[in-house]
Amino acid sequence: MSPDFQNLNSRLKTKDYRLFLAVLCLILAVTNAPSTAEGAQHEKPTVAVANYPLKYFAERIGGDRIKVVFPIPLDVDPAFWVPEPEGVLTFQAADLILLNGATYSKWLNKVSLPRRKLVNTSQSFKDQYIEIKGSATHTHGPEGAHAHAGLAFTTWIDFQQAIQQAEAIRDVLARLIPEQKNDFEANFSALKDDLLTLDRRAKEIVTNERAQPLITSHPVYDYFARRYGLNIKTVLWEPDEMPSNEQWVELISILRNHPARWMIWEGEPSPDSVDKLKSMEVESLVFDPCVNVPDQGDFLTVMKQNVKNLRSAFR
Amino acid sequence: MIDSLYIAWRYVRFNKIKTATLIACITLIAFLPLALQLLLDESERQLMSRAVSTPLLVGAKGSALDLVMNTLYFDDEVPESIAMMDADRVEESGLAFPIPVYARFRARDYRIVGTTLDYFDFRGLEIAAGRPLAIVGDAVLGAAVADRLGLKPGDALISSPENLFDLAGVYPLKMNVVGVLKKSHTSDDLAVFVDIKTAWIIEGLGHGHQDLIKSQDASVILKRTEKNVTANAKLRIYTEISKLNLDSFHFHGDDSKYRVTAVIALPNDTKSGTILRGRYISDGATNQILKPADVIDGLLQNIFRIKNVIDGVIFLVGIATVLAIVLVFALSLRLRQREIQTIFKLGCSRMTIAKLMGAEIFIIIVSSVVLCALMIAVVNHFSNDLVRMAFIR
Numbered sequence: 008m009s010p011d012f013q014n015l016n017s018r019l020k021t022k023d024y025r026l027f028l029a030v031l032c033l034i035l036a037v038t039n040a041p042s043t044a045e046g047a048q049h050e051k052p053t054v055a056v057a058n059y060p061l062k063y064f065a066e067r068i069g070g071d072r073i074k075v076v077f078p079i080p081l082d083v084d085p086a087f088w089v090p091e092p093e094g095v096l097t098f099q100a101a102d103l104i105l106l107n108g109a110t111y112s113k114w115l116n117k118v119s120l121p122r123r124k125l126v127n128t129s130q131s132f133k134d135q136y137i138e139i140k141g142s143a144t145h146t147h148g149p150e151g152a153h154a155h156a157g158l159a160f161t162t163w164i165d166f167q168q169a170i171q172q173a174e175a176i177r178d179v180l181a182r183l184i185p186e187q188k189n190d191f192e193a194n195f196s197a198l199k200d201d202l203l204t205l206d207r208r209a210k211e212i213v214t215n216e217r218a219q220p221l222i223t224s225h226p227v228y229d230y231f232a233r234r235y236g237l238n239i240k241t242v243l244w245e246p247d248e249m250p251s252n253e254q255w256v257e258l259i260s261i262l263r264n265h266p267a268r269w270m271i272w273e274g275e276p277s278p279d280s281v282d283k284l285k286s287m288e289v290e291s292l293v294f295d296p297c298v299n300v301p302d303q304g305d306f307l308t309v310m311k312q313n314v315k316n317l318r319s320a321f322r
Numbered sequence: 323m324i325d326s327l328y329i330a331w332r333y334v335r336f337n338k339i340k341t342a343t344l345i346a347c348i349t350l351i352a353f354l355p356l357a358l359q360l361l362l363d364e365s366e367r368q369l370m371s372r373a374v375s376t377p378l379l380v381g382a383k384g385s386a387l388d389l390v391m392n393t394l395y396f397d398d399e400v401p402e403s404i405a406m407m408d409a410d411r412v413e414e415s416g417l418a419f420p421i422p423v424y425a426r427f428r429a430r431d432y433r434i435v436g437t438t439l440d441y442f443d444f445r446g447l448e449i450a451a452g453r454p455l456a457i458v459g460d461a462v463l464g465a466a467v468a469d470r471l472g473l474k475p476g477d478a479l480i481s482s483p484e485n486l487f488d489l490a491g492v493y494p495l496k497m498n499v500v501g502v503l504k505k506s507h508t509s510d511d512l513a514v515f516v517d518i519k520t521a522w523i524i525e526g527l528g529h530g531h532q533d534l535i536k537s538q539d540a541s542v543i544l545k546r547t548e549k550n551v552t553a554n555a556k557l558r559i560y561t562e563i564s565k566l567n568l569d570s571f572h573f574h575g576d577d578s579k580y581r582v583t584a585v586i587a588l589p590n591d592t593k594s595g596t597i598l599r600g601r602y603i604s605d606g607a608t609n610q611i612l613k614p615a616d617v618i619d620g621l622l623q624n625i626f627r628i629k630n631v632i633d634g635v636i637f638l639v640g641i642a643t644v645l646a647i648v649l650v651f652a653l654s655l656r657l658r659q660r661e662i663q664t665i666f667k668l669g670c671s672r673m674t675i676a677k678l679m680g681a682e683i684f685i686i687i688v689s690s691v692v693l694c695a696l697m698i699a700v701v702n703h704f705s706n707d708l709v710r711m712a713f714i715r
Contacts, residue, residue, distance in 0.1 A: 089569050092500075095456040099439065116528075116573060119455040119517040121439040123419060 052183055055101035057112045058085040059299050060163040061128060063306035064173045065105060067198045069180055072187045076101060081300050086160060090114045103179060107172070109136045111160035126179050128172040129162050137229045159229035161296045166206035166310075168230060170199050201307055208314045209235055216321045220267040222258070222289065227273055227296050240265045246274035255283070262287070269320040292316045326674070330681035340654070341686060347647060348690035349697070351640045355633060356694070357701045362629055364705040366622055369395075372508060373618035375445075378418065378587040378595055380408060380602070383610045390617045393423050393584040395509045396433035400426050403581035404609055406518075410578060415601070417594035418587040424521040425513075425583050428482045429497070432467045435513045436521025436582075444588065447510055451475055452501030455517050458528075458571060459563030461497035462515045465505035473499050478562075479514065481524045492526035496562040507706050522573065522580050523563075530560040530571035587611070651683070 051074045056062045062077045069075065078097040079085045088094075095118045098104055104120055106112060108129035127133070137159040163169040177195040181188040217236045224244040232239045240261050244250050250258075261267075270276075270284055271294050281291045293316055295301075297309045304312075334341040372394050381389040382402035391397035403426070412420035421444055424436035439455060441447075452475030455462055461479055463471075473479060477499045483492075497516060505511055522528050531553075532542070545552040560567045573580075589595030602611040655662070662675055701708065 089565075090457060091565075092453065092456040096453065099454065099456070116519055116577070117458050117568060117571060119439050119457070119460070119519075121443065122413075122421075123440050123443075 052102040053100065054103045054105060054180075055098045056105045057107050059297055059301075060169065060306055061105045061107060061172070061176070062300070064128075064169075064176050064198065065180075068173060068177050068191050068194045070190065070194055072184060072190065073180065077300070079299070083299070085298055086111050086113055088112075088114050090118045095119065103183060105176060105179075107160060107162060108133065109160040109162050110157045111162075126175065128175040129168065131171050131175060132162075132168055137233065139226060139229070159226065161227040161298075162230055164228065164294075164296055164310075164313075165230040165234035166202045166209065167234060170202050170206075173198050173202070205307075205310050205314055206234075209317065212314065212317050212321045213237060219269075219321075220265045221320065222261065222265070222267040222270040224270060224272045224276070228271060228294070231294070238265075239271075240267070244272075244280070246272050246276045246280075249277060249279050259287075262289070271320075290320070292320055326677040326681045327685070329678055330685055333678075333682055334685050340650075341689075344647060344650065344686050345689045345693060347643050348687065349693045351636075351643045352690065352694045353697050355636050355640075356698055358629065358632060358636075360698065360701055360705055361709055362625065365625070365709045368508070368706070368709055369618045369622065370615065373614040376586055376614045377589055378598065378611055379614050380404070380412060380420075380585040380587055380609055380611050381583065383608060386610065386612050386617045387621060389584055389610075389612070390614045392425050393586065394614055396425050396435060396513050401583055403583055404585070405578065406580045406582055407578040408609055409582060409585040412585055412587050412598070415598060416590075417598045418589040421586040421588065422518055422582040423584045423586060424518055424581065427484065427521065427524050429461075429479050429514050430471060430482065432464075432471075432512060432514050434461075434481060434521060434524065435515050436518040436524075437515065438518060441515070441586075444586070445506070445508075445510060447506060448504045449501045450504040452499070454501055455515065456500070457563070457568065458517055458520045458523060459495065459498055459568075460500045460517065460520070462501040462503060463499060464503055464511040464513045464515070466511040467514055468499075468502040474502065475500055492524065493559055493561045495520070495524045498563070509710070512710070518582065519573075522577075523571070525581070527575065527580055528571060528573035530563065530567045532558045533570065651679075655679070 051072065053074045053076055054065050054069065055076045055078060056065055057079075059077065062075055065073065065075045076097060078094040079088045098118075098120055101124065103126055104124045106115070106125055106127050108127040129136075139157060139159055163172060173195060177191050180191050184191075213235045218238055221237055221239045223232075223239050223241045224246065226241045226243065228237075228239060228241070231237065242250075242254065242258055242261070244254060267289060269290050269292060271292055273294065273296055275293055276291050284291055294313045295309050297306055301309050373390065376394060379389060379393055381393070382404050384402050385399075388397070388399040389401040392399060392401050403424075406422060409420040409422040412418050419440070421438060421440050422436075423441070425433050427434040427436075435441075442454065449462070450465065452462070463473055463479070468474065471479070479497050479499055481494045481497065483494055497514075497520065503510065503515075516524075519528065542553050542557050543551060544554045560570065563571060587595075587598060589598055599611050602609060665675055665678070666672070
C-alpha cells in the first residue's frame with residue numbers, strides 16, 4: 008500500500024471525515040429520491056363508472072393497474088341518481104368516465120363533466136338502441152305536449168352487447184396505459200369467455216320455448232328479449248310494493264291476449280304479489296339486471312343465477 | 323455649472339405658470355405617441371395571444387370578426403348560432419376535439435359563458451375560491467366579476483332578461499355562485515361561466531316545474547288524459563335550481579339541435595386541422611371554420627393603419643408645439659432683455675448667460691421627461707385593464 012493511500016485511509020477514520028461522508032450520503036439520497044410530482048405520476052389512473060356492470064368490467068379488464076371508483080351510493084339505482092356535488096367532483100377528478108350510453112344516466116344532463124373524459128361504452132351499437140314509446144306526456148306553456156320517453160338502457164343483459172361494452176373499456180384503457188395493453192387484452196379475453204358462456208347458456212335455455220308469452224315487471228328487459236327472441240309484455244311494478252288494483256286490472260287485460268305463465272322480476276318480489284300471481288296461474292322468477300353492487304357475489308355470479316332462474320320458465 | 327443651475331432653478335420657480343405650461347406641452351407631446359404605442363402593443367399582445375392559443379373556431383357563416391370577438395373576448399355582438407350537433411360532428415370527425423361556447427346571455431353587465439369543463443383546462447383557468455361547476459345552475463365567476471360585484475361562493479347571481487318588454491319570455495335564472503377563478507388577465511376575468519346546459523335553461527330549453535302527474539291542484543290543470551296532462555300559466559316554474567327541485571329539471575326536444583354560438587376546435591395536429599378546415603369549404607356549407615389568429619391579424623392591420631394616421635397627426639402637432647416652444651423661449655429672451663443686460667453689466671460673460679438659459683431649458687426638459695416617464699409607468703401598470711376597457715372590454 009502506498010504512503011498516500013495509507014494517509015487517506017487514516018484520514019477517513021477521523022471523526023470529521025465520517026461526518027462529511029454521512030452528509031454526502033444524505034445529500035445523494037435526497038437528490039436521488041423521487042420527487043412528489045414524480046411519485047404522483049406512478050399513481051394508478053382512476054376510472055369512474057356510471058353503474059355496477061361497468062365497474063365489474065373495468066375491474067376485470069384493468070385489474071390492479073387502475074383504480075375504479077363508483078361514486079353513486081349503493082342503495083340508489085345508478086340510472087336515476089340525484090347528483091350531489093361531491094359525487095360529481097369525484098367523477099370529474101377521474102382520468103376516465105365510463106358511461107353506459109343509451110341515455111342510461113338520467114342525471115347526466117344535470118351535471119358538469121369534462122367531455123374529453125367521457126366514454127360511451129355502447130357507442131359501437133348505438134344504431135341498435137331500442138326506443139321506448141308510450142310514456143305519459145304533459146303540456147304547459149308554448150312548447151306543446153311533450154313526453155319524457157327515451158331509450159331502453161339495460162344494454163348489458165344482452166351478453167353480446169356486454170362484450171362490446173367490455174371491448175370499449177379494453178380499448179380506452181389501452182389508450183390510457185399503452186404499456187399494459189397486453190394485460191388488458193388477456194383480462195378482456197377471460198371476461199369475454201365468461202360472457203360468451205352466459206350467452207350460450209341463455210340461448211340454450213330459451214331455444215325450445217321462445218314463443219311462450221312472458222310478463223316482465225319493469226321495462227328493463229328489452230335488449231335481453233331481443234337477443235334471445237323472447238315474447239314479453241311489460242308492466243310497471245315494483246318488486247317490494249304490492250301492485251294497486253289498477254295495475255292488477257291492467258295485468259288481467261294483458262293476460263287476455265298474452266297468456267303468460269311467468270313473470271320476470273328485477274328483484275325479489277313481495278310474497279303477497281307472488282301469491283296473488285300464483286292464484287292467476289302466473290309464476291314468478293327473478294332476473295336481476297345487477298345495476299348496483301350486489302349484496303353477495305359479483306356480476307358474474309348474479310348473471311349465472313339469473314340464467315339458472317330462467318330454466319324454470321323454459322322447462 | 324451648479325451656480326447656473328441654481329439661478330435657473332430660482333427663475334423657473336419664480337415663473338411657475340410659464341414653466342408649468344412649457345413642461346405640460348413637452349410632456350404631452352412625448353407622452354401621447356409613447357402611450358398610444360404602449361397600449362397598441364398591449365392590445366396586440368392580448369388579442370393575439372388569445373387568438374393564437376385558439377387554433378380553430380367553428381360558427382355560423384357571417385361576420386368572422388363578430389364570431390371571434392364574441393367567442394374569445396365575449397364581445398357584445400352575438401353571432402348567429404349553430405347547433406350542438408355541429409360540435410358533435412367535429413368530435414365524430416376524429417380530427418379535433420370540440421369545446422362548445424354559448425356566449426349570448428348576460429348577468430348584470432357581464433357575459434354568461436355556457437361551455438363544458440374542458441374550456442377551463444384548455445384556457446388553464448384555476449379555481450381561487452370554492453369549487454368547479456358540478457350541477458346545473460352553478461356559476462363560476464371570473465376574478466374581475468367577483469371583485470366588482472362583491473360576490474363569493476355561496477352567493478347568488480340572477481341572469482338578466484334579454485328584452486325588458488318580453489313579458490311572456492323566459493324567467494331569469496338565479497344561479498348559485500360556487501367558485502371564483504384566479505385572475506388570468508384575459509377576458510375570462512370578465513365572464514360568468516356556467517355549464518352549457520345551464521345556458522340552455524336560461525334560454526328556456528330546459529326547466530323545472532311542479533310535478534303535474536302528482537299535482538291535485540285543479541286550478542293548475544287544464545286537461546288531464548291517460549297519456550297527457552295540460553297545465554295553464556299558473557304552473558309553478560322554478561327560477562332557481564336547488565337540491566330539492568333538481569330532479570324536476572328537464573329539457574325539451576332534441577338536445578343535438580340546441581344552439582351554441584361557436585365551437586372551439588382543438589385539432590389533433592396540423593394535418594388534422596387542415597383536413598378539418600377543408601371540410602367546411604363548400605358553397606352549400608352553412609357554417610364556417612376560421613383561424614382566430616388570421617382574423618385578429620386583419621383587425622390589427624386596420625388598427626395599425628389608423629395608428630399611422632394618428633402618428634402623423636401627433637407628428638405635425640409635435641412640430642407645431644416645438645415651434646411654439648422655440649417661439650416662447652425667443653419671446654422670453656426678448657422680454658428678459660433688460661434682465662440679461664443687467665446680468666451682463668454685473669460682469670457675467672456671454673457664455674455664463676448662455677449657460678443660464680441652457681440650464682433653464684435643461685430643467686424644463688428634464689422635468690418633462692420625468693413626468694412623462696411617470697405617466698408612462700402608470701399607463702404601463704394599468705395597460706392590461708385599460709386595453710380591455712378601451713379596445714376589448
